[in-house]
Amino acid sequence: MADATQSNDSLFEAPPMAEQERMVEAILFATAEPISVRELEARMPHGCDAAEALVYLRKRYEGRGVNVVKVGDAWAIRTAPDLGFLMQKETVETRKLSRAAIETLAIIAYHQPVTRAEIEEIRGVSVSRGTIDQLLEMEWIRFGRRRMTPGRPVTFVVTQEFLDHFGLESARDLPGLKELRSAGLLESRPPPSLGAAGEEDEDDGDQSELFDD
Amino acid sequence: MADATQSNDSLFEAPPMAEQERMVEAILFATAEPISVRELEARMPHGCDAAEALVYLRKRYEGRGVNVVKVGDAWAIRTAPDLGFLMQKETVETRKLSRAAIETLAIIAYHQPVTRAEIEEIRGVSVSRGTIDQLLEMEWIRFGRRRMTPGRPVTFVVTQEFLDHFGLESARDLPGLKELRSAGLLESRPPPSLGAAGEEDEDDGDQSELFDD
Amino acid sequence: MAEDTTEQTVAERLAAEALIVDVEGFEGPLDLLLMLSRTQKVDLRKISILHLANQYLAFVERAKKLRLELAADYLVMAAWLAFLKSRLLLPPDPSEEGPSGEELAAHLAFQLERLQAMRDVAARLMARDQKGRDFFVRGIPEDVARIKRVTYTANLLDLMQAYARIRTKDEFRPFVMDRDSVFTMEQALERMRGLIGFAGTWTDIVSYLPPGWENDPAKRRSATAATFAASLELVKEGKAEIRQSGTFEPIHLRKREGRDG
Numbered sequence A, B: 001m002a003d004a005t006q007s008n009d010s011l012f013e014a015p016p017m018a019e020q021e022r023m024v025e026a027i028l029f030a031t032a033e034p035i036s037v038r039e040l041e042a043r044m045p046h047g048c049d050a051a052e053a054l055v056y057l058r059k060r061y062e063g064r065g066v067n068v069v070k071v072g073d074a075w076a077i078r079t080a081p082d083l084g085f086l087m088q089k090e091t092v093e094t095r096k097l098s099r100a101a102i103e104t105l106a107i108i109a110y111h112q113p114v115t116r117a118e119i120e121e122i123r124g125v126s127v128s129r130g131t132i133d134q135l136l137e138m139e140w141i142r143f144g145r146r147r148m149t150p151g152r153p154v155t156f157v158v159t160q161e162f163l164d165h166f167g168l169e170s171a172r173d174l175p176g177l178k179e180l181r182s183a184g185l186l187e188s189r190p191p192p193s194l195g196a197a198g199e200e201d202e203d204d205g206d207q208s209e210l211f212d213d
Numbered sequence C: 001m002a003e004d005t006t007e008q009t010v011a012e013r014l015a016a017e018a019l020i021v022d023v024e025g026f027e028g029p030l031d032l033l034l035m036l037s038r039t040q041k042v043d044l045r046k047i048s049i050l051h052l053a054n055q056y057l058a059f060v061e062r063a064k065k066l067r068l069e070l071a072a073d074y075l076v077m078a079a080w081l082a083f084l085k086s087r088l089l090l091p092p093d094p095s096e097e098g099p100s101g102e103e104l105a106a107h108l109a110f111q112l113e114r115l116q117a118m119r120d121v122a123a124r125l126m127a128r129d130q131k132g133r134d135f136f137v138r139g140i141p142e143d144v145a146r147i148k149r150v151t152y153t154a155n156l157l158d159l160m161q162a163y164a165r166i167r168t169k170d171e172f173r174p175f176v177m178d179r180d181s182v183f184t185m186e187q188a189l190e191r192m193r194g195l196i197g198f199a200g201t202w203t204d205i206v207s208y209l210p211p212g213w214e215n216d217p218a219k220r221r222s223a224t225a226a227t228f229a230a231s232l233e234l235v236k237e238g239k240a241e242i243r244q245s246g247t248f249e250p251i252h253l254r255k256r257e258g259r260d261g
Helices: A002-007 A017-030 A037-043 A050-060 A081-087 A099-111 A116-123 A129-137 A160-165 A177-182 A201-211 B002-007 B017-030 B037-043 B050-060 B081-087 B099-111 B116-123 B129-137 B160-166 B177-182 B191-198 B205-209 C003-007 C010-021 C028-038 C049-065 C072-089 C101-126 C156-167 C175-181 C185-196 C217-236
Strands: A066-071 A074-079 A141-143 A155-158 B066-071 B074-079 B088-096 B141-143 B155-158 C145-153 C240-244 C251-255
Touching (some): A017 A037, A017 A050, A017 B066, A017 B074, A017 B081, A037 A074, A066 A160, A066 B017, A074 A081, A074 B017, A081 B017, A099 A116, A099 A155, A099 C101, A116 C028, A116 C101, A129 A141, A177 C101, B017 B037, B017 B050, B037 B074, B050 B066, B074 B081, B081 B088, B099 B116, B099 B129, B099 B155, B099 C156, B129 B141, B177 C156, C028 C049, C028 C072, C028 C101, C049 C072, C072 C101, C175 C217, C185 C217, C217 C240, C217 C251
Parallel strands (some): B088 C145
Antiparallel strands (some): A066 A074, B066 B074, B141 B155
8 A cells, every 4th residue: 555655646647558558568577476457557657457458468479488487376577388498407406396285285286275184085195294394394285264163173275386387377277176176076065974983983073074064 | 499309290290279378378377487489399290380470479478477588589477577576575674773873973963063083083983884784785884074084084974864853953852961960861870870771771691781881 | 791701703802913913003993993884794874783782891901911001092992891781781771861871872883884984984084186196286387576656756855854854864863952942931930930020910921031042933832832832830829820812812811919808
């Protein structure tokens, strides 16, 4: 809000669209992190329409060595994936993720918002604190809203950084999401309630959360 | 040179120039340092002509939000100079002048020209270098003549800027002690008696400080 | 039941043995079950849960023979699968509570299918182009310079008050030491007790102020307040009467005469 003060020259016309496109281009080029339309407009002169400028800019970079990509509700410029082979030097050795971490990440991405108990139910084993911590630290997941069920457990969702890392416009673009959904594999299907022989007795307290939503 | 080993597919044709341009574009975008033609070619497939690709690329970015620029004998993509203003964000914060600063200022206003030693004597505490610097920087005080006493200490006087800010014709217009007293500003009583003067003084936090030293 | 193990093909037994060697490599019983289910070489949706239960129980048996320490959850799963097996094999008992064997089996099949699906998509996810590996961010990011301009303000009143504060500093004393200009209620009361006896008529309480306290405004104020408080105290004790004809009017005090009844 305070930023608005610098651009209260509302008496002046917004710059021509070609100029706005240049501005968006400069800002996106300059930053490594995706930038939202709102942030763009906050930095551009008053009255600019960053969303429209982005449409033109995206088109301009189609098929080029760098592309304008959408990440969640933000935008960024990234090198074209087919040119990755040129960048060996730039490649940062990413920490190898354990199978548990990869699976946990996938479960959070496809089932979000998801509680820890639900992750454990799907994987059939308990999720170690370290796995969640690692994903949090990589900023691929974050806490979502608490589930409004007894115990108000926290949920996990994936982040913009996750989308950015995997080149996804939104979580809806996750590979195979539609098929999983139509196969009913994303439903949280309660296990038939057994009398005595609970299948995972150790966390029966948590399990109830699964079924309340 | 060692990098050249990766691209010893000299049997194949070099990629078309448009493709080379894309490559240069991606490399320039992603590298953390400006990069020379030689380094570019070392990273591109064998037979590429980075210099030529750069000519095209440079032309393509002419007049755009970012430009291809030469830095020494290396190349980089940089924000167009006229858009530099987008890369900064100015926020203005208004703060109340510290008590030390306002007291020092008051002494200078009432006693000018006054030396630092005199200010300290009147305040009863030493005056920090920072306080004087701040007032100088705000252009509310400036150096006056040196005092013709041993050590020839500098004196401080208030500026026209100061008079403008406080709406004074001259420093002599400042009310004297007698007037301050009759205006209730000089009451030497603990807080309750400050009531009269304090009415217009929103900054009630000040009051408690009165007794701190 | 005993035939279960003999029913197994040689290949299956070998597979089971391989699994036992690798038991540490499994992430719990569900993971192992998923692995076992692959030997059936059918769509997971058409898997025979009964067969799978047998495979698992055989695995646990072999582990026991080899005196392999199996984690508790493997044994819990074995117990549960044995229970499931009995439900699947025996004709449904109408008096029995809870879900049928088929329902339980269907849920286990669902769990396996879901876990397998998650693994598949996890693999697809990791196979995507990744930032810093296949595509890259700006190598020389320009940070937005946050230029923070601080402006300081002060008004004339601040200035004058500051000056007043300095110039009168010597007149300040720590509050508790300020006794010489404070007339306490105790002092006033003591003084009033002596004087009230002579006040037969209404007298302005101002006239009770101690000598030497009338002129200095601070002293006067303190003495007035103390005297007033002391007067109230005397009224409360029934030794005096007090009246005031209106707001800000003088306050009068007189000695209380003997009570009328």
